[in-house]
Amino acid sequence: xxxxxxxxxTAVFLVRxxxxxxxxxxxxxxxxxxxxxxxxxxxxxxAAGENATPAQVEAVRKSLGLDQPFFVQLLQFFGRLLHxxxxxxxxxxxxxxxxxxxxxxxxxxLVVLAIIIIISVVTPLATLSALRRDGATDVAIKLFVILSAxxxxxxxxxxxxxxxxxxxGIVPISGRLSRQFNIPTQTGxxxxxxxxxxxxLAAWDGLQHLIVPAIVLALPFGAQLYRILRAELIQVLSRxxxxxxxxxxxxxxxxxxxxVLPNSIGPGITLVGIQFGAMTGAAVLVEGVxxxxxxxxxxxxxxxxxxxxxxxxxxxxxxxxxxxxNYVVDVLQLIRDPRLRAGQLG
Amino acid sequence: MxxxxxxxxxxxxxxxxxxxxxSVRNLTIDAGTKPDPIRLVQDFSLxxxxxxxxxxxGESGSGKSVTARSIMRLDPDFRLSGSVRFQGQDLxxxxxxxxxxxxGHKIGMVFQxxxxxxxxxxTIGEQVMEPLRIAGVSRSEAERRAKDVLDELxxxxxxxxxxxxxxxxxxxxxQRVVLAMALISxxxxxxxxxxxxxxxxxxxxxxxxxxxxVSKERGLAVLLITHDLGTVAGFTDRxxxxxxxxxxxxxxxxxxxxxxAHPYTQGLLQAVPRIxxxxxxxxxxxxxxxxxxxxxxxxxxxPRCPKAFDLCRQEVPELRPAPGGGVVACHHYPEAEAEAEAEAxxxxxx
Ligand SMILES: Nc1ncnc2c1ncn2[C@@H]1O[C@H](COP(=O)(O)OP(=O)(O)OP(=O)(O)O)[C@@H](O)[C@H]1O
Ligand code: SF4
Ligand SMILES: [Mg+2]
Numbered sequence: 001x002x003x004x005x006x007x008x009x010t011a012v013f014l015v016r017x018x019x020x021x022x023x024x025x026x027x028x029x030x031x032x033x034x035x036x037x038x039x040x041x042x043x044x045x046x047a048a049g050e051n052a053t054p055a056q057v058e059a060v061r062k063s064l065g066l067d068q069p070f071f072v073q074l075l076q077f078f079g080r081l082l083h084x085x086x087x088x089x090x091x092x093x094x095x096x097x098x099x100x101x102x103x104x105x106x107x108x109x110l111v112v113l114a115i116i117i118i119i120s121v122v123t124p125l126a127t128l129s130a131l132r133r134d135g136a137t138d139v140a141i142k143l144f145v146i147l148s149a150x151x152x153x154x155x156x157x158x159x160x161x162x163x164x165x166x167x168x169g170i171v172p173i174s175g176r177l178s179r180q181f182n183i184p185t186q187t188g189x190x191x192x193x194x195x196x197x198x199x200x201l202a203a204w205d206g207l208q209h210l211i212v213p214a215i216v217l218a219l220p221f222g223a224q225l226y227r228i229l230r231a232e233l234i235q236v237l238s239r240x241x242x243x244x245x246x247x248x249x250x251x252x253x254x255x256x257x258x259x260v261l262p263n264s265i266g267p268g269i270t271l272v273g274i275q276f277g278a279m280t281g282a283a284v285l286v287e288g289v290x291x292x293x294x295x296x297x298x299x300x301x302x303x304x305x306x307x308x309x310x311x312x313x314x315x316x317x318x319x320x321x322x323x324x325x326n327y328v329v330d331v332l333q334l335i336r337d338p339r340l341r342a343g344q345l346g
Numbered sequence: 347m348x349x350x351x352x353x354x355x356x357x358x359x360x361x362x363x364x365x366x367x368x369s370v371r372n373l374t375i376d377a378g379t380k381p382d383p384i385r386l387v388q389d390f391s392l393x394x395x396x397x398x399x400x401x402x403x404g405e406s407g408s409g410k411s412v413t414a415r416s417i418m419r420l421d422p423d424f425r426l427s428g429s430v431r432f433q434g435q436d437l438x439x440x441x442x443x444x445x446x447x448x449x450g451h452k453i454g455m456v457f458q459x460x461x462x463x464x465x466x467x468x469t470i471g472e473q474v475m476e477p478l479r480i481a482g483v484s485r486s487e488a489e490r491r492a493k494d495v496l497d498e499l500x501x502x503x504x505x506x507x508x509x510x511x512x513x514x515x516x517x518x519x520x521q522r523v524v525l526a527m528a529l530i531s532x533x534x535x536x537x538x539x540x541x542x543x544x545x546x547x548x549x550x551x552x553x554x555x556x557x558x559x560v561s562k563e564r565g566l567a568v569l570l571i572t573h574d575l576g577t578v579a580g581f582t583d584r585x586x587x588x589x590x591x592x593x594x595x596x597x598x599x600x601x602x603x604x605x606x607a608h609p610y611t612q613g614l615l616q617a618v619p620r621i622x623x624x625x626x627x628x629x630x631x632x633x634x635x636x637x638x639x640x641x642x643x644x645x646x647x648x649p650r651c652p653k654a655f656d657l658c659r660q661e662v663p664e665l666r667p668a669p670g671g672g673v674v675a676c677h678h679y680p681e682a683e684a685e686a687e688a689e690a691x692x693x694x695x696x
Pocket of ligand 2: 609645651653654663678
């Protein structure tokens with residue numbers, strides 16, 4: 001009995017997921033390492049610079065351990081990773097980790113805002129759709145979702161920029177923060193730093209800069225969430241326990257909040273977890289249009305300049321984000337469903 | 347042939363209608379889209395008095411569940427007409443908001459599938475307490491009453507079990523929880539739609555015995571839906587038989603078993619599995635009931651009825667007083683004879 005207690009099952013589940021996360025990360029790192037090795041060209045020469053003499057190249061090769069056998073290099077690569085060393089950018093000669101640290105928080109800020117928008121808009125829309133299934137409201141919402149998802153991101157970005165920024169002038173056209181504000185960097189995320197600095201006006205300004213890019217980023221992903229949530233809601237709405245709940249006098253509002261939504265958001269949570277990684281990638285385009293710095297711009301530059309270490313570092317960091325968000329998803333599902341805690345599902 | 351008996355004092359229909367707890371009149375239920383709706387139930391009437399135990403029987407698809415759910419107005423897609431008076435109030439005329447206050451609080455309902463009846467994400471205690479919490483009862487009071495009702499229903503160690511989740515309960519235990527949810531607000535009527543069908547035989551017996559005991563102790567009226575006449579005998583006083591969306595027969599249990607009036611009821615009785623009978627008797631009613639969208643003309647039972655004659659294929663038989671008491675819808679019982687009997691009954695009753 002004691003061996004099957006929910007607390008124990010939960011712990012086992014969490015440890016199991018953590019182990020698989022670590023294995024995923026190791027796999028990803030090895031993949032990244034192989035990429036470095038498989039990309040044609042001499043790393044030592046790249047690292048030493050265009051004008052280095054053969055002697056200098058050999059010196060760099062020795063100092064980077066590139067003269068060692070493959071497996072030793074692999075181990076050394078992992079050793080460096082453990083110390084947070086992702087190598088040095090050949091263009092900026094700055095450590096890749098530091099470079100990414102400067103841009104990552106801003107991308108995360110954008111993606112998190114987009115996710116907040118998605119969840120708070122899609123949940124009521126999907127619920128209304130499912131409750132009025134095939135009715136006029138449902139059809140109208142579906143149409144709206146299809147249209148907004150069908151618009152090409154780039155075009156939509158420009159359209160919103162023009163309408164809201166230029167024509168109506170309610171939001172800034174581009175950039176991250178208006179000039180008059182000077183906020184010390186702590187986390188790297190502008191809105192968060194403004195709040196930490198005790199400057200709500202700056203936070204509001206930062207949010208205004210971010211809102212249109214976040215909406216643009218959110219739309220196609222929001223459409224995905226809408227579809228999966230509506231389908232699951234319709235499925236849950238037909239379940240017997242809802243009839244039973246209605247028969248015991250649960251009013252409609254409470255029925256939806258207590259018995260329908262919590263039972264329907266499982267697949268949605270998993271989807272948003274997956275979207276988190278995908279949005280980090282999709283942010284590239286949005287950041288470009290709106291003149292924002294972020295992982296997107298960092299990676300684009302790195303690719304353009306053939307800055308191998310920077311590209312691979314960026315990929316690895318995004319990989320870590322994906323793995324972490326998957327872990328968060330697993331924990332959320334565990335909180336939601338007691339059957340998972342008891343080890344009955346999954 | 348039946349000999350005409352005395353005025354049958356147990357004939358419930360002689361009680362004044364105003365005292366009825368539940369009085370369903372000509373309940374007609376349509377489903378499907380407007381241009382060509384499907385009539386699921388036609389002119390269903392039934393009276394239940396406080397403490398009554400009535401069985402609603404019939405083969406699968408005869409409309410028992412649809413009728414029960416419509417008394418509670420559980421299917422917003424159905425179009426209902428007629429009247430469903432409960433404690434003098436026509437439920438069909440209530441607003442949705444008013445109806446919410448009837449469900450669970452005045453009429454409790456128990457369903458067939460206890461595995462799907464509970465919300466898997468919420469603890470048993472929360473679910474049993476929910477009707478009370480909606481009614482504004484304090485948490486501690488609701489907890490106490492939930493524990494009491496679970497105790498009453500034989501859930502061992504109720505206080506601790508209230509913190510458990512549905513997946514930790516067996517089918518029989520879940521059905522007790524569903525029953526507890528239906529009982530906790532002290533309703534005066536319980537509608538139980540095949541509450542034991544999904545349980546294994548030994549547990550069926552337990553749950554039925556429990557329902558019997560609790561409803562007697564509380565003076566509850568029970569409408570028990572089943573397609574098993576075997577369960578009816580021990581549990582109920584009166585039986586209404588449905589066939590293809592209509593009530594075709596109603597009688598006290600004793601009369602029904604001794605002198606079933608309707609040919610369909612006679613068939614059903616022969617279909618009750620009995621240890622002392624050989625297998626072929628289970629197959630007495632050959633064929634299957636018609637689909638609600640494709641009923642035969644006249645009496646819906648005529649293609650399967652051994653006693654059918656010409657009139658059966660032309661006219662739908664009305665419900666009339668049956669020779670053995672109760673009512674029956676069958677051309678086999680001619681109007682004149684039935685009316686004469688009814689008059690005789692009234693005179694003797696007066
Ligand atoms: N929502 C609906 N729309 C259309 N037809 C329905 C609907 N629900 C039930 N029916 C039909 O109504 C008829 C009566 O169904 P009902 O569930 O009341 O039968 P039942 O007597 O309870 O049978 P069982 O013993 O199998 O439970 C069936 O033919 C069924 O297909
Ligand atoms: S009306 Fe005719 S077909 Fe119908 S049950 Fe009576 S005898 Fe049979
Ligand atoms: Mg049924």
